[in-house]
Amino acid sequence: MARYTFTGGIHPNDGKALSKDKPIRDYLPQGDLVYPCSQHIGAPAKPVVAKGDHVLRGQMIAEAGGFVSAPVFSSVSGTVKAIEPRRVVTGDLIQSIIIENDNEYTETEYPDPVPLEEMTKQEIIDCVRDAGVVGMGGAGFPTHVKLSPKDPEKIDYCIVNGAECEPYLTSDYRRMLEEPEKVVSGLKVMLALFDNARGIIAIEDNKKDCINLMKSIVKDDPRIYVKALKTKYPQGAERQMIYATTGRAINSSMLPADAGCIVDNVDTVVAIHNAVVNRKPLMERIVTVTGDAIADPCNFRVHIGTNYHELIEAAGGFKEDPVKIISGGPMMGFGIFELDLPTTKTASALLCLTNDDVSTFRPSACINCGRCVEVCPGRVMPKVLAECAEHYDNEKFVELGGMECCECGCCSFVCPAKRPLTQSIKSMRKIEMAEQKKRAAAAAASGEEKK
């Protein structure tokens, strides 16, 4: 059944050679740490500390603001300096807790680990929830919500997403190479929740060493197997990943669980392992600091909250002035205009480039070449959708499948006329989603009135 890949996609210059052979280095933060209360999809977390409080490493500083939300933990010991809005990578100002590091790293007391076999399913999910684990591949969807589908019996596959299809990123690669047993352990925790599920570790075939290593580790486990996927962007996009590994296709209105799948990124699976096996909350992540402007590209184990300036300095600073700095990968990351930003749970990379393709090329008229249609993994027509978006034609946009776009950026990448197709479609999707929300709220309100 499995196809090991999907239709469409592109092969951008992967740039991984810069940092792929650099082992993970621990980086200890020097300055203040900033913890935005919203590092996930869903309700923002609520601060539970006040200015002047002394906190320990691993202590909860903000509690979940609802079911679809996640708590935030301090990754250092120190004093709460302020609680104020701070800028994050998207450019928004988000209420944040600022902690002055006392450089002692005094840890709080964690509950004693309980062997996995002795825990009930609900206890496992509670562990994940209380550790603030969210999807660390970029979306930041709270993991405990993912792990609580309506019908756990119907989950057939737990997929570890090790595709790392974004160019330049090597954090998942290093993680799988250096700590494969943690990945497998995290997957076993997930499998403990779903009795009928099998585990798949899905890795792109440009990471042969990871594939072989993982295969040798799981060879005695009947429930887990490793799948080598074709190297192609966006192989790691959730829907494309599910299709490649299981042959099941989901659309924008479905969840992976509807197709019997739970997909989690490598870093997230390790966070699940830490949360359940070690009873430690999410405090660190691997960040690749790379790009041709960086003196010494490398992979860091970073305390969440660390300032981006420090990471650049730790990587030897700039050898050339960067023209563009991206938080995340070049295809789906955020272009940032300052470095005074905190590392969040979802920040996988800091990419500094001396050349910006977007401003080098000038958009010209569409020549109808069809390259965008060819590469679109959503199998829609980016050219037509972008036209609808430019004319603010919501109705036609939705009718022609605009909401099926996953904003992967393939269409803008291949466009010979250099048109910002993804950008147009993305903005229209935002507008449409806001309007759908408004309509739903209005419908609910009128429903109330009738009662």
Added chain:
Amino acid sequence: MSTERLKVSSNPHVRSAVTTSQIMAAVVIALLPAAGFGIYNFGIWALIHILICIASTVLTELLYELLLKKPVTIGDLSAVVTGLLLALNLPASAPWWIGVIGGVFAILVVKMLFGGIGQNFMNPALGARCFLILSFTRIMTNFPDIGDGLSGATPLAQIKAGLPVNVMNMIIGRTSGTIGETSMIAIVIGACFLILLGVIDMRIPGSYIVSFVVFLLIFSGHGFDGAYISAQLAGGGLMLGAFFMATDYTTRPITKKGQYLFGIFLGIMTGIFRLFGPSAEGVSYAIILGNLIVPLIEKITYPKAFGRGGERI
């Protein structure tokens, strides 16, 4: 460390190296074998026509944009492609001003008045050719004698008249016809170059040629006559049309299924024109008719999104 001059934009932050002008340059290069053979076959006048056509298409676009104070787009080389294609569709014996009129009509009427590159509803070179055929029928259908004693009759006209033809000469291109259409080999070499570069694919040319052959098998009355079919394939503008004009981005459907449908439509129309029409040739008319139904084809072949039935490889 200076971070004051950072550029910010929406994702993706990288672009492929392929640009519109590169694509157009590739098409020009791919047309060179056919153009070169045309010059060899028909002499210096072929070269003069090519230069006149390119000059008139490029200058028309430039003047139009300067007069209307629009951004100048001749750098994208699409006017060069149009000029070259137009020249390859003229008889070498035509007077020099034919290329000028054709070039102005192609760019001004068919392309610029409809919004410029990417907006024209039919292939500018073919639009101009059909306009010239209708306006200057005698000039456009009078082909030069290339010294084979046939006084300029095209092989297709000979077939239509029931005369024998030399298929080998037709494949190499030592026959009469328009400047660029005679040599099947030269055209196919250029087409292979474009296919290897990924500029065009076989969807349209393949379905066009296959459906045309099927049409001949059924309706020509010659049955499985290899010589007849190869003569029909090598003769006239079929190869040039199938590989270089039916595949024109702007005027072919953008959907995959639509491209197959478009090719089949062209094959059938070409067959009808050649077998049942008064003239021996029909590729140009088939393609511009096909161009006109493109919006319709796109409408009925709009793809299904991933997860809604469109995921098959």
